[in-house]
Amino acid sequence: MFYRFESASRFALNSFERLQEERLKEAIADYNTFKKQFPESEHADEAEKILEKVKLELQGFTQAKEAK
Structure with a gap:
């Protein structure tokens, strides 16, 4: 499951x-x-550590939507 998560995060x-x-x-x-x-x-x-990167990137999308 870790490798699945790691792969999904890299893909994303x-x-x-x-x-x-x-x-x-x-x-x-x-x-x-x-x-x-x-x-x-x-x-x-x-x-x-990987999750933090993913959340940080996702936060950028949330902020962009709020700015509109």
Whole structure:
């Protein structure tokens, strides 16, 4: 599950802007599944770091929508 989340986050972060928001949300959903199924994973720290990048990028979309 960690590798699925990691892959989804890379895919989202490197996507075209018009597809990125939806893919970022999917990556967060994958993280939530990973965290639920493997709360004590050895990859937990790395997953948290990746999640922060994903959330930061998603926050940019939220702020852009609010500015309109």
